[in-house]
Amino acid sequence: MKLIQFKEHKNPEDKRARLAEGASLQTGSYCLASDGTLGTMGVVPADWGEGSDTPYYNNGVPLGCIALNPDELEDAGLELAEVDGEMVVQPIRIQLTVEDLQSFPITPADAHQERAPHTLKNYNTNFWADADVQEFQRQIAGQQVQVRATPVSYTFVYGDGGQLGPVSHAGYQLGEDVWDEETPTSHKYTVPGDYQFSVVTGYRGEFSVDGGPWEVIDGTVERPSEGQLVRVWRTQVGLVADDCSAAQGAWGCPGADR
Known part of the structure; x- marks a missing residue:
C-alpha cells in the first residue's frame, strides 16, 4: 500500500x-x-x-x-x-514475537526407537526424530501473514534420567541388520524395565506479510512428542539357542529375561 x-x-x-x-x-x-x-x-x-x-x-x-x-x-x-x-x-507494521509463534498449532517431531519397543540392557539403543518444516496462514490487522516453523534443535529424553541435548541433529535409522551400534543419539539402559522415551523439538519461526520478504522471529518454541514405551530386557549367557542370538530377537529367545 x-x-x-x-x-x-x-x-x-x-x-x-x-x-x-x-x-x-x-x-x-x-x-x-x-x-x-x-x-x-x-x-x-x-x-x-x-x-x-x-x-x-x-x-x-x-x-x-x-x-x-x-x-x-x-x-x-x-x-x-x-x-x-x-x-x-x-x-500497520506487523512484528511477530515468540509468544505469537507459540499460538500456532506447530506439531512435535515423531519420536522413533530402533526395533521398538524392545532393547537389551547395556546395548546401544538407537533413537531418532522426524520433524518437518510447517507453514501457516493468518489474517492480522487486515494483512495476510504467512508463518514458517523450522525445526532447529532436539532434546532426547530417554526416561531413565538420561538426556541428550539440545542438539542440532535429529539422528537417523540404522536398519534391521544393524544392532548395538553407537550413534550420536543412541543410549544405553543399565537397568531392565519399562521406560518412556520422548523428543522435545525446538522450532525457529519466520514470517512474511502479504508475500513480502521473510523475517526471523526472535526466540524459539518447543514441542514435546508423546512418550514412547521402551522395554529393556537382560540376557543370560549360555541359555540362548543356536538360531537366536543376543544381537537379534533376544527378548523372544530362551535365556532372555526381564
Whole structure:
C-alpha cells in the first residue's frame, strides 16, 4: 500500500483538517485533524468544531474530519506514523514475537526407537526424530501473514534420567541388520524395565506479510512428542539357542529375561 501523506495548508491560519495528498473533497477521504487525530471526511453540522477544525463545504454540505478509533484503524490494517518529518497513513507494521509463534498449532517431531519397543540392557539403543518444516496462514490487522516453523534443535529424553541435548541433529535409522551400534543419539539402559522415551523439538519461526520478504522471529518454541514405551530386557549367557542370538530377537529367545 502506498503511503498516504497530508498536505499543508497554504494559509497557516487555516484551522480545517489537512486532507491526504491527491484526495478529493468527499466523504471517506483520509484527513488529519489539527490535534493530530487521524480520521475520514464525513458530513457534520455546520457549526461543528470538534478538534478545533472548521468544516469544509462540498456543494454546500459541511464535511469534517471524523476521528477513527483504534479498533477501526486496526480493522483497516492502518496506522498513523511520521516518516521523514511527514505524517503519513501506512499499513500497520506487523512484528511477530515468540509468544505469537507459540499460538500456532506447530506439531512435535515423531519420536522413533530402533526395533521398538524392545532393547537389551547395556546395548546401544538407537533413537531418532522426524520433524518437518510447517507453514501457516493468518489474517492480522487486515494483512495476510504467512508463518514458517523450522525445526532447529532436539532434546532426547530417554526416561531413565538420561538426556541428550539440545542438539542440532535429529539422528537417523540404522536398519534391521544393524544392532548395538553407537550413534550420536543412541543410549544405553543399565537397568531392565519399562521406560518412556520422548523428543522435545525446538522450532525457529519466520514470517512474511502479504508475500513480502521473510523475517526471523526472535526466540524459539518447543514441542514435546508423546512418550514412547521402551522395554529393556537382560540376557543370560549360555541359555540362548543356536538360531537366536543376543544381537537379534533376544527378548523372544530362551535365556532372555526381564
